[in-house]
Amino acid sequence: xxxxxxxxxxxxxxxxxxxxxxxxxxxxxxxxxxxxxxxxxxxxxxxxxxxxxxxxxxxxxxxxxxxxxxxxxxxxxxxxxxxxxxxxxxxxxxxxxxxxxxxxxxxxxxxxxxxxxxxxxxxxxxxxxxxxxxxxxxxxxxxxxxxxxxxxxxxxxxxxxxxxxxxxxxxxxxxxxxxxxxxxxxxxxxxxxxxxxxxxxxxxxxxxxxxxxxxxxxxxxxxxxxxxxxxxxxxxxxxxxxxxxxxxxxxxxxxxxxxxxxxxxxxxxxxxxxxxxxxxxxxxxxxxxxxxxxxxxxxxxxxxxxxxxxxxxxxxxxxxxxxxxxxxxxxxxxxxxxxxxxxxxxxxxxxxxxxxxxxxxxxxxxxxxxxxxxxxxxxxxxxxxxxxxxxxxxxxxxxxxxxxxxxxxxxxxxxxxxxxxxxxxxxxxxxxxxxxxxxxxxxxxxxxxxxxxxxxxxxxxxxxxxxxxxxxxxxxxxxxxxxxxxxxxxxxxxxxxxxxxxxxxxxxxxxxxxxxxxxxxxxxxxxxxxxxxxxxxxxxxxxxxxxxxxxxxxxxxxxxxxxxxxxxxxxxxxxxxxxxxxxxxxxxxxxxxxxxxxxxxxxxxxxxxxxxxxxxxxxxxxxxxxxxxxxxxxxxxxxxxxxxxxxxxxxxxxxxxxxxxxxxxxxxxxxxxxxxxxxxxxxxxxx
Numbered sequence: 213x214x215x216x217x218x219x220x221x222x223x224x225x226x227x228x229x230x231x232x233x234x235x236x237x238x239x240x241x242x243x244x245x246x247x248x249x250x251x252x253x254x255x256x257x258x259x260x261x262x263x264x265x266x267x268x269x270x271x272x273x274x275x276x277x278x279x280x281x282x283x284x285x286x287x288x289x290x291x292x293x294x295x296x297x298x299x300x301x302x303x304x305x306x307x308x309x310x311x312x313x314x315x316x317x318x319x320x321x322x323x324x325x326x327x328x329x330x331x332x333x334x335x336x337x338x339x340x341x342x343x344x345x346x347x348x349x350x351x352x353x354x355x356x357x358x359x360x361x362x363x364x365x366x367x368x369x370x371x372x373x374x375x376x377x378x379x380x381x382x383x384x385x386x387x388x389x390x391x392x393x394x395x396x397x398x399x400x401x402x403x404x405x406x407x408x409x410x411x412x413x414x415x416x417x418x419x420x421x422x423x424x425x426x427x428x429x430x431x432x433x434x435x436x437x438x439x440x441x442x443x444x445x446x447x448x449x450x451x452x453x454x455x456x457x458x459x460x461x462x463x464x465x466x467x468x469x470x471x472x473x474x475x476x477x478x479x480x481x482x483x484x485x486x487x488x489x490x491x492x493x494x495x496x497x498x499x500x501x502x503x504x505x506x507x508x509x510x511x512x513x514x515x516x517x518x519x520x521x522x523x524x525x526x527x528x529x530x531x532x533x534x535x536x537x538x539x540x541x542x543x544x545x546x547x548x549x550x551x552x553x554x555x556x557x558x559x560x561x562x563x564x565x566x567x568x569x570x571x572x573x574x575x576x577x578x579x580x581x582x583x584x585x586x587x588x589x590x591x592x593x594x595x596x597x598x599x600x601x602x603x604x605x606x607x608x609x610x611x612x613x614x615x616x617x618x619x620x621x622x623x624x625x626x627x628x629x630x631x632x633x634x635x636x637x638x639x640x641x642x643x644x645x646x647x648x649x650x651x652x653x654x655x656x657x658x659x660x661x662x663x664x665x666x667x668x669x670x671x672x673x674x675x676x677x678x679x680x681x682x683x684x685x686x687x688x689x690x691x692x693x694x695x696x697x698x699x700x701x702x703x704x705x706x707x708x709x710x711x712x713x714x715x716x717x718x719x720x721x722x723x724x725x726x727x728x729x730x731x732x733x734x735x736x737x738x739x740x741x742x743x744x745x746x747x748x749x750x751x752x753x754x755x756x757x758x759x760x761x762x763x764x765x766x767x768x769x770x771x772x773x774x775x776x777x778x779x780x781x782x783x784x785x786x787x788x789x790x791x792x793x794x795x796x797x798x799x800x801x802x803x804x805x806x807x808x809x810x811x812x813x814x815x816x817x818x819x820x821x822x823x824x825x826x827x828x829x830x831x832x833x834x835x836x837x838x839x840x841x842x843x844x845x846x847x848x849x850x851x852x853x854x855x856x857x858x859x860x861x862x863x864x865x866x867x868x869x870x871x872x873x874x875x876x877x878x879x880x881x882x883x884x885x886x887x888x889x890x891x892x893x894x895x896x897x898x899x
Contacts, residue, residue: 251275251276251277251323251326251329251331252273252274252275252276252284252321252322252323252329252330252331253273253274253276253331254271254272254273254274254319254321254331254332254333255271255272255274256269256270256271256272256333256335257269257270261333261334261335261336262314262335262336262337262338263306263335263336263337263338264306264337264338264367265306265307265308265309265310265311265337265338265339266306266307266308266309267305267306268303268304268305268306269303269304269335270301270302270303270304271301271302271303271304271319271321271333271335272300272301273300273301273321273331275321275323275325275329276329277325277326277329278323278325278326279325280325281299282299282323282324282325283299283300283324284299284300284321284322284323284324284331285321285322285324286302286319286320286321286322287319287320287322288304288317288318288319288320289317289318289320290315290316290317290318291306291307291311291315291317291337292304292305292306292307292317292335292337293305294319299324302319304317304319304335306335306337307337310339311337311338311339311340311365312339312340312342312365313339313340313341313342313364313365314336314337314338314339314364314365315336315337315339316334316335316336316337317334317335317337318332318333318334318335319332319333319334319335320332332856338364338365338366338367339365340365340366340417341363341364341365341366341370341411341413341417341419342363342364342365342419342420343361343362343363343409343410343411343419343420343422344361344362344363344364344806345422345424345808346808346809346810347518347808347809347810348424348426348518348810349496349497349516349518349519349810349829350426350427350428350429350519350523351380351383351399351426351427351428351429351496352399352428352429352430352431352432352435352493353399353400353401353402353428353429353430353431354398354399354400354431355398355399355431355435355493355494355495355496356396356397356398356494356495356496357383357396357397357398357399357495357496358394358395358396358495358496358829359394359395359396359426359496360392360393360394361392361393361394361395361409361411361422362391362392362393363391363392363411363413363419364391366391366411366413366415366417366419367413367414367415368389368390368391368413368414369389369390369413369414370389370390370391370393370411370412370413370414371389371411371412371413372385372386372387372388372389372393372409372410372411373385373409373410373411373412374407374408374409375407375408375409375410375421376407376408376421377405377406377407377408378405378407379395379405379407379426380399380400380401380403380405380426380428381399381400381401382397382398382399382400382401383395383396383397383398383399383426384396384397385409395426399428401428402428402429402430402431403427403428404425404426404427404428405425405426405427405428406423406424406425407423407424407426408421408422408423408424409421409422409424410422427523429523432463432465432493433463433464433465433491433492433493434461434465434491434492434493434499435493435497435498435499435516435525436461436491436499436514436516436525436528436544437461437462437463437525438460438461438524438546438547439458439459439460439546439547439549440458440459440460440461440544440545440546440547441456441457441458441459441544441545441547441624441642441643441644441650442455442456442457442458442459442530442542442543442544442545442650443455443456443542443543443642443650443652443664444456444512444530444532444540444541444542444664445540445541445542445566445664445817445818446532446538446539446540446541446542446818446821446824447538447539447540447818447821448475448532448535448538448540449475449476449477449478449538450475450476450477451475451476451477451568451572451662452475452476452567452568452572452662453473453474453475453476453538453540453662454473454474454475454652454653454662454663454664455471455472455473455474455510455540455542455652456471456472456473456640456642456650456651456652456664457469457470457471457472457485457503457642458470458471458547458623458624458625458642459471459485459489459503461491465490465491465492466487466489466490466491467485467489467490467491467501467502467503468485468487468489469484469485469489469623470482470483470484470485470621470623470625471483471485471503471505472625472640472652472654473507473510474652474653474654474660474662475662476658476659476662477658477659478507478508478658479656479657479658479660480505480506480507481640481654481656482625482640483505483506483507484505485503485504485505486504486505486506488502488504489501489502489503489504489505490502494513495828496828496829497515497516497518497810497812497828497829498513498514498515498516498828498829499513499514500512500513500514500533501514501530501544510532510535511532511533511534511535512530512531512532512533513530513531513533513826514528514529514530514531514544515528515529515812515814515826515827515828515829516528516812517812517898517899518809518810518899524546525546526545526546527543527544527545527546527898528543528544528812529541529542529543529812529813529814529826529896529898530542530543530544530814530826531814531815531824531825531826532824537821537822538821539818539821539822539823539824540818540824541814541815541816541817541818541824541825541826543814545644547624547643547644547645548643548644548645548646549624550646551624551643551644551645551646552620552622552623552624552643553620554619554620555585555619556583556585556586556587556617556618556619556620556626557583557617557620557626557641557643557649558583558584558585558587559582559583559669559670560580560581560582560669560670560748560749561580561581561582561583561667561668561669561670561771562578562579562580562667562668562670562749562769562770562771562776562777563577563578563579563580563651563665563666563667563668563769563777564576564577564578564665564666564769564776564777564778564779564788564789564790565577565578565651565653565663565664565665565788566663566664566665566693566786566788566789566817567598567599567602567653567661567662567663567664567786568599568661568662568663569598569599569600569601569602569603569606569661570601570657570659570660570661571599571600571601572599572697573598573599573600573601573697573786574598574599574694574695574696574697574785574786574819575596575597575598575599575602575606575661575663575786575788576596576597576598576694576779576780576783576786576787576788576789577594577595577596577602577604577663577665577779577788578594578595578596578767578768578769578776578777578778578779578788579592579593579594579595579613579769580592580593580670580748580749580750580769581593581613581615583617587616587617587618587619588616589613589614589615589616589617589628589630590614591748592612592613592614592615592630593610593611593612593613593748593750593769594608594611594613594630594632595608595609595610595611595750595767595769595779595781596608596779597779597780597781597782597783597786597787597788598694598783598784598785598786598787598788599661599786601661602661603635603636603637603653603655603660603661603663604630604632604635604636604637605632605633605635607782608632609767609781610750610767611632611633612632613630613631613632614630614631615628615629615630615631616628616629617641620641620643623642624642624643624644625640625641625642625643626640626641626643627639627640627641627654628640628641628651628667637653637655637661638653638654638655639651639652639653639654639667640652640654641667646669647668647669647671648666648667648668648669649666649667649668650664650665650666650667651664651665651666651667652664652665665777666777668771669771670749670770670771670772671771671772672749678747679745679746679747679748679749679751679770680715680745680747681713681715681716681718681743681744681745682713682715682773683745683749683751683770683773683774684710684713684715684720684743684745684751684773684774685713685715685773685774686713686773686774686793686794687709687710687711687774687793687794687796687852688709688710688711688774688775688791688792688793688794689707689708689709689710689790689791689792689794689872689874689880690706690707690708690709690710690722690724690778690789690790690791691705691706691707691708691789691790691792691880691882691894692704692705692706692707692778692780692787692788692789693705693787693788693789693816693817693819693894694780694783694785694786694787694788694819695785695786695819695820696784696785702819702820702891703727703818703819703820703891703892703893704726704727704728704785704787704819704892705726705727705819705882705892705893705894706724706725706726706727706728706787706789706882707724707725707870707871707872707880707882707894708722708723708724708725709722709723709794709852709853709854709872710722710753710774710791711852713743714740717740718742718743718744719740719741719742719743720740720741720743720753721737721738721739721740721741722737722738722741722753722755723735723736723737723738723852723854724736724738724755725870725882725884727882727883727884727891727892728892732868732884732892733762734856734868734870734884735854735856735870736761736762737761738755738756738761741753741754741755741756742754742756745770749769749770749771749776750767750768750769750770751767751768751769751770752765752766752767752768753765753766753767753768753778754766764780765780765781765782766778766779766780766781767779767781768791770791772793773793774791774792774793774794775791775792775793776790776791777789777790777791778790778791792874792878792880794853794872794873794874794875795874795875795876796853797876802850802851803848803849803850803851803852803853803873804850804873804876807873807876807877807879807899809877809899810829810830810899811827811830811879811897811898811899812827812828812829812830812897812898812899813825813826813827813830813881813895813896813897813898814826814827814895814896815893815894815895816894816895816896817894818893819891819893820891820893823893824893825893825895827895827897830897848871848873852872853872853873853874854870854871854872855870855871855872855873856868856869856870857869857870857871859881859883867883867884868884869881869882869883869884870882870884877898877899878896878897878898878899879896879897879898880894880895880896880897881894881895881896881897882894882895883895
């Protein structure tokens, strides 16, 4: 289990990533839309994208703006063959035998009139059935529970059965006949239960038994127990809002602690929570945090990440509820109290902030400083963009910064006073562990800036805390958030990947997807772009405009190799965000189509008032996205971890989406904006 470190998430065969909530309405092989791509739409016979080995299906291409009917060229990446190719359609023949579980192949149609326009579809060949296994959330007595079971391969309908052992009292195996089923109910007796599940498909193939161990914990008031630090950013009280706090949740679910909160109309700093603050369970891995204080009450839904080997839950996603039309999201993470020493944090630090200034304009800031044991700040630098009323100035570049850190209290709360020229601001910090803190702007004037972000220890890639150009030698995922606030949709977000760094030449490759008002750009490639990295971790990256590309420039501050905070220079929308080191799985090679374990998802740093999503129980598995409220299909490139697809969310029009596998336990997913409709957002799926 991986705790979130920060919370701001080629032409080899593509694979399929499915994000399937544990649900019984899974429809194997049928997708709501096909032909993912640019100006080339693909359709498959009957809309079925999963076929049995030895079967075949026809794929048809429709090209936009092909006035001379030039048609397309076809290519296949993966097992199987193509035949009867012509300008409009092709027949895909699946491997005749030998498929265990399922394998995927990508078919690409490229416009002959405009080769930059392509469409892709991933077809899955189903072989002998194999049950998928993953880590499971524990159950709790008296709390409604559900865990999923799924199969790769085989042919529906399926017959699921309990071969041996006993299910926990109160839980039953669903009688569903689809490729995903569930064990659900409300457990009544605590204990550890071992049993075996098998499945037989309509062709008479029976899977090997799947051993399952399910822990049922005694009844408890709250799934979360212990000391936690939380952060929130969103919209409340008629404008942008930020909320940080440090809380202790006891065995009865009673919450104690302190908080700092700001919106456009209300500021409450260093406020002690009332004894009526409470944490309660709702179902498998979710519940409600009610935080009551003299200034009022805030209620959050939470969904936890899976527990560790000792059944301890370390983190959860948050979503604001019970607040009218207000919305926002964040995270709560277990605090390492051994890092709270009563002395100011010392060492070298990088930080990043997303904010809204006193005039309502968005801005971003990133920087670094050194701090001694007395809290004195030296070697401080900061870059910012966006709002003209930002507390440390708008558009400052490589500006010197001084200041001081106060000692933290027993909950890990302290302040950082920062000064750049004539401008100054105060940040509240809350210690999460020895390497990271949540921070927010704490200027006490109503209507002043609301900004929040993260302060993390710098760990250099050469010696001590010294950086050089090799700091970006590993791939990194770039994510940006911003907001023009002028038209609807107003959210501006980007997701991309840095790779193939050449430190000697100071160049690297970038691919970038951007949802920007009504103009979305998908998979824009910027090869051999110039970058620099200074010894203090400050770097620059310039994206030169080319065919279909817009010139862009960034500055970043690293806190580790391929990891840090960045802002887009001269960005009117305040674009700022993260660099996250991308981890390639050691075995098997390549980014996988199945990530074991249960995932939790949520909107990260919403830049518009909605929609803000909390996805409480997701299963990252081979196939398609399917749940009562969230569904989609993605084709993933195993060499880059990048996927492109479509998502349908309840109450929201279907949107194109791009995602990147950041690590085996984290996926960043970006929804593109639709004209005059949904704003672009970034969702994290985390374990």
